[in-house]
Amino acid sequence: MTKTAIVTGSSGLIGSEAVGFLDERGWRVLGVDNNMRRDFFGEDGDTTWVLERLRAGTQRFDHHDLDVRDRDGILRLFREARPDLIFHCAAQPSHDLAAARPFDDFEVNALATLNLLEAARAVCPESPFVFMSTNKVYGDAPNELALVELETRFDYADPAYADGIDETLRVDASMHSLFGASKLAADVLVQEYGRYFGMPTVCFRGGCLTGAHHAGAELHGFLAYLARAVREGIPYRIYGYRGKQVRDNIHSLDVCSAIMAFAEEPRSGAVYNLGGGRANSVSMLEAIARFEELYGRRLDYELLDEPRRGDHVCYISDLGRFRADYPAWELRLGLDEIVAEFAATPVAR
Numbered sequence: 211m212t213k214t215a216i217v218t219g220s221s222g223l224i225g226s227e228a229v230g231f232l233d234e235r236g237w238r239v240l241g242v243d244n245n246m247r248r249d250f251f252g253e254d255g256d257t258t259w260v261l262e263r264l265r266a267g268t269q270r271f272d273h274h275d276l277d278v279r280d281r282d283g284i285l286r287l288f289r290e291a292r293p294d295l296i297f298h299c300a301a302q303p304s305h306d307l308a309a310a311r312p313f314d315d316f317e318v319n320a321l322a323t324l325n326l327l328e329a330a331r332a333v334c335p336e337s338p339f340v341f342m343s344t345n346k347v348y349g350d351a352p353n354e355l356a357l358v359e360l361e362t363r364f365d366y367a368d369p370a371y372a373d374g375i376d377e378t379l380r381v382d383a384s385m386h387s388l389f390g391a392s393k394l395a396a397d398v399l400v401q402e403y404g405r406y407f408g409m410p411t412v413c414f415r416g417g418c419l420t421g422a423h424h425a426g427a428e429l430h431g432f433l434a435y436l437a438r439a440v441r442e443g444i445p446y447r448i449y450g451y452r453g454k455q456v457r458d459n460i461h462s463l464d465v466c467s468a469i470m471a472f473a474e475e476p477r478s479g480a481v482y483n484l485g486g487g488r489a490n491s492v493s494m495l496e497a498i499a500r501f502e503e504l505y506g507r508r509l510d511y512e513l514l515d516e517p518r519r520g521d522h523v524c525y526i527s528d529l530g531r532f533r534a535d536y537p538a539w540e541l542r543l544g545l546d547e548i549v550a551e552f553a554a555t556p557v558a559r
């Protein structure tokens with residue numbers, strides 16, 4: 211029998227990858243996205259082209275122009291669809307925007323997650339509920355780790371962190387930004403529906419999730435926006451840390467395979483860090499050098515002294531817990547492939 215998934219944020223980077231991924235595997239996919247990314251980021255964030263691509267390239271995809279904050283609408287959709295899997299990726303994803311629009315941020319990130327959890331509890335409590343959380347739930351606690359400054363990047367001084375940061379890092383008593391705080395509220399709620407109600411829920415605390423289909427905007431989508439800035443000659447600003455801040459990058463396809471691994475063998479109230487790990491880590495300066503080489507042109511950039519408030523200096527996800535629970539899962543796309551994909555993918559807008 212055909213299985214049904216509800217994917218929220220289905221026109222976004224991760225949601226759209228998940229739609230294609232599930233569709234290819236024979237699922238019926240109901241996408242929920244109201245193109246709020248355009249409202250958040252303006253023209254650059256418009257995802258209409260993604261929706262058109264999905265409609266043209268899938269077999270069993272139905273789009274719902276529904277706001278995840280619409281509690282009744284969400285419950286109605288769950289009642290009609292009775293989903294076998296919920297993949298919640300709709301979000302307000304930017305720190306800076308959260309400070310400017312705190313109510314929108316909290317209602318989209320936290321309250322809407324509660325709408326979805328309650329709808330799932332009422333209609334399909336046995337169906338895996340996957341939430342895309344973020345490493346920002348740790349606030350700036352990662353910045354307390356001792357670092358060494360190398361020529362092009364910072365790195366952890368303590369070899370105990372060679373594999374990166376695991377899920378035992380504390381989530382409170384640090385600065386999160388309002389975005390990190392609203393995502394943490396949602397993360398704890400998702401855990402609680404697993405622990406308290408026994409539902410098969412999981413939080414994936416993402417590092418930098420990426421892919422050539424990201425509608426990169428200056429405020430969100432680091433590699434995608436950087437690729438665009440180099441390609442189109444857009445002046446670029448680096449906020450602090452001498453450009454040596456480190457991020458680990460995971461391709462959206464590898465995120466999807468992790469989700470499927472969980473959906474096939476779910477647990478209750480699970481929490482995993484999910485990023486590219488050390489192998490896929492890159493500093494801002496290193497990423498610029500890669501794209502400059504790829505496109506054969508220099509980036510016009512400015513190094514500002516002031517970092518973004520609470521921004522991580524060096525964040526690498528330790529994937530050990532997920533790998534231990536799902537040993538068959540593997541990271542397929544390395545940094546070279548990720549970067550090369552940007553060059554190979556025609557710009558759709």
Ligand SMILES: NC(=O)c1ccc[n+]([C@@H]2O[C@H](COP(=O)([O-])OP(=O)(O)OC[C@H]3O[C@@H](n4cnc5c(N)ncnc54)[C@H](O)[C@@H]3O)[C@@H](O)[C@H]2O)c1
Pocket residue numbers: 218219220221222223224225242243244245246247248257276277278279298299300301302303318342343344345415416417418419420425431
């Ligand atoms: N991209 C990253 O680097 C990254 C890192 C860590 C965590 N995450 C998390 O992963 C998830 C997916 O991220 P992404 O990069 O695909 O984001 P994205 O901005 O590309 O996609 C989010 C989608 O949600 C939609 N949306 C926003 N508000 C909505 C609403 N009220 N109702 C319906 N749809 C709405 C937007 O229109 C957009 O298409 C988010 O929860 C994000 O916090 C992303």
